[in-house]
Amino acid sequence: MPLTENIRRKLLLGYVAAFYLITAYKLVEGQFLSQFSPTFFQLSGDVFSWLLMQTGLHLWVLQHSWSFFLLDVLFYTAPLFLLTAYFFHRRLVNVAALFMLLVNWLYVQLFVLFPTNSIEGHLAWLLFPVVFIPASRETFYLLVRGLKYFFLFFFFSAGVWKIRQYGIFYVDEMSGILLQQHKELLIHPQKHWYKNFIYWLINHPSVSYLLYLGATTAELFFITGFFTNRFNRLLIIIFVAFLIADYVIMRIPYLEMTPFLLTLMADKKRDITTA
């Protein structure tokens, strides 16, 4: 039975909605490149970033501060081109998707070369545009499934790493992580409920370890998504719980991973023609 266009339309609208909700959050938090106006760059362990650095493009960007604004405009308007192409010039969708893919790569790679953020949280912007490139609905749907498998791997492998690197075998692990993560907050002499909460967790290693163990178990549970769609809703709930816990306990906002949730929501069965 052939797929209808419904699933692609919903996914595109979902992606654009998520992108602009996150954009609003970033604007408020001063996370646009032009709001950072960085003054120097950093070196990472990513070979792709080395190739970019060898071109000297990041130095040119630093020397021409107006280019921060230009990059922001390109990155934050690219989804609008895709949306316009989809609804008014369908034949240009793949061109618009390819444009968005190139802009996202350029923007994210340059953004993380400056002291702003780590690249792993931006993976949705690097990969998602790919699914909108093929014209065929079948290929589109298979690429969405491929992206879902990547998302599942992302989480599942995070759980495997905790076993592979032995972090899971130490009861004091979470206490050590909390000290490392929050040391700047903990040293302030003023009283604060959050500081007390983190100190409480640090000084109750069994409780904090249970959080670590719970997170690892949740990550490992993502393997079920490779074999069945039955747990998709549960995986969505786990992911949202993970996002909230990461924000509250670790103060890591992983909002930019949320577009991947769309791959768990895309359901072929509800979007096929029976004619």
Added chain:
Amino acid sequence: MRFMFFKKLYRTDKRWFYVVSLFVLSQLFIFYKRGVTFAPFYNFGMYSEPILPAEEYHVYQVWVDGQMLNFNNFSPKKAEKILLPVYCFSDQPCKEKFFKDVIVRLLPKAGIHPVEERFLAHKSEADFLNEYRGYLGRTLNVDSQSIEIKNAVYRFRSGRLHFTSYTSLTSAVCP
């Protein structure tokens, strides 16, 4: 991953089948090899190695108008925006070591001869502090002349961090 997926993709679109297969193999290779990464293939091993409570911690304090900033009152993104440049600056000696030990050794194997000034910022402490004051002044909307950064050493004793001394801004220990 279900092999049905690859079978269907092969039948539907061979070009995308090869692209996706290469993607999967590259990701698995990076996962297997650990070490360096190649976008968009990363290892998601954050907080997976043993990180146990240490005896001593180096903590950056940011002072504005003689008051230490209380990061409990900042959103995570704002706190990161304030602190990350300091961490990046203090990490410079380690990045220089990484450049000499890894990049200078690896890139020539691909016929690329890395230009040092494109990889290392070589920022002096005076230049960094001058620029950082301007950056932080804009970020917090405060007088940039009143900004001070200190690298403080704390000891973790009796369940609390206790101040012991101040040290230089770049006293990072490279892994």
